[in-house]
Amino acid sequence: MLAYHEGLSRGGISATTSIPIGTVKSHVTRGAEAARGQEVDVKIGVIGSGTVAQTLAAGFIRHGHAIMVGTRDQAQLRDWAAANPKALLGSPAQVAAYAEVLVLAVKGTAAAAALRLIGAPALQGKVVIDATNPIADLPPQNGVLRFFTTLDGSLMEQLQLEYPAARFVKAFNSVGALRMVNPQYAGGEPTMFICGNDAVAKQAVTGILSQFGWESADMGGVTAARAIEPLCMLWCIPGLLRNEWTHAFKLLK
Numbered sequence: 260m261l262a263y264h265e266g267l268s269r270g271g272i273s274a275t276t277s278i279p280i281g282t283v284k285s286h287v288t289r290g291a292e293a294a295r296g297q298e299v300d301v302k303i304g305v306i307g308s309g310t311v312a313q314t315l316a317a318g319f320i321r322h323g324h325a326i327m328v329g330t331r332d333q334a335q336l337r338d339w340a341a342a343n344p345k346a347l348l349g350s351p352a353q354v355a356a357y358a359e360v361l362v363l364a365v366k367g368t369a370a371a372a373a374l375r376l377i378g379a380p381a382l383q384g385k386v387v388i389d390a391t392n393p394i395a396d397l398p399p400q401n402g403v404l405r406f407f408t409t410l411d412g413s414l415m416e417q418l419q420l421e422y423p424a425a426r427f428v429k430a431f432n433s434v435g436a437l438r439m440v441n442p443q444y445a446g447g448e449p450t451m452f453i454c455g456n457d458a459v460a461k462q463a464v465t466g467i468l469s470q471f472g473w474e475s476a477d478m479g480g481v482t483a484a485r486a487i488e489p490l491c492m493l494w495c496i497p498g499l500l501r502n503e504w505t506h507a508f509k510l511l512k
């Protein structure tokens with residue numbers, strides 16, 4: 260057991276906290292466990308304080324994972340932390356130091372800035388579940404969101420290029436936050452489209468998605484984010500036009 264003393268806060272109560280950190284198995288082992296369908300219990304770090312970060316962090320707690328949430332301003336999470344006393348709070352850099360798997364859940368326009376707060380050395384080898392979408396600060400047109408990327412590129416490609424040693428996996432970007440954790444549909448398990456360059460990282464994410472009630476559809480390497488990120492545009496159209504926000508995609512074969 261190692262002790263970690265960095266003025267982290269537990270349940271919103273700021274204090275110097277000693278966090279026991281057990282032996283960290285390699286990502287390879289974790290990925291292999293996930294591939295065999297075994298429950299994986301890894302330390303998860305969520306970067307963000309918005310609806311997605313709060314929802315996924317609560318989901319990880321429900322599934323027995325140790326969790327730390329990272330934000331530039333912990334006061335934003337005071338109410339959430341009070342309702343989720345098992346969660347640790349920290350800065351984005353503290354979260355990256357703590358976690359084996361990171362979830363990036365920040366505004367798309369701020370994704371690069373948020374990772375720069377962590378820095379390349381701390382991201383080396385980390386699995387980064389990228390839930391972001393490259394939504395521009397522009398109003399939708401006829402219910403269609405505007406992106407700051409084109410179809411010949413994607414936000415995750417930009418991030419992977421800037422941090423080549425991080426293992427990005429796109430996931431959770433094509434459904435509303437309220438349906439991310441164990442959604443119930445008459446049509447069965449919905450499909451989460453994922454992509455990324457690292458097969459072992461995708462195995463680990465597939466294991467997490469399975470816990471969260473999703474089947475995964477692996478679309479290949481990071482370039483496929485060009486197709487998966489715009490699913491967010493498609494998903495939002497019924498919401499923006501007709502206030503319908505409860506659907507999810509399913510791939511029929």
Ligand SMILES: NC(=O)c1ccc[n+]([C@@H]2O[C@H](COP(=O)([O-])OP(=O)(O)OC[C@H]3O[C@@H](n4cnc5c(N)ncnc54)[C@H](OP(=O)(O)O)[C@@H]3O)[C@@H](O)[C@H]2O)c1
Pocket residue numbers: 306307308309310311312329330331332335364365366367369372373390391392393394431432433434435436437
């Ligand atoms: N809302 C949904 O239902 C949904 C569904 C699927 C995917 N997504 C995607 O998931 C991501 C998060 O969405 P959200 O609705 O939960 O929250 P959001 O309002 O899009 O983003 C809030 C987060 O952005 C961070 N942020 C903003 N400016 C920043 C900056 N300059 N530097 C660093 N961080 C900055 C904030 O960090 P601090 O905590 O440090 O303030 C905060 O955590 C987005 O990319 C969104 O497109 C959302």
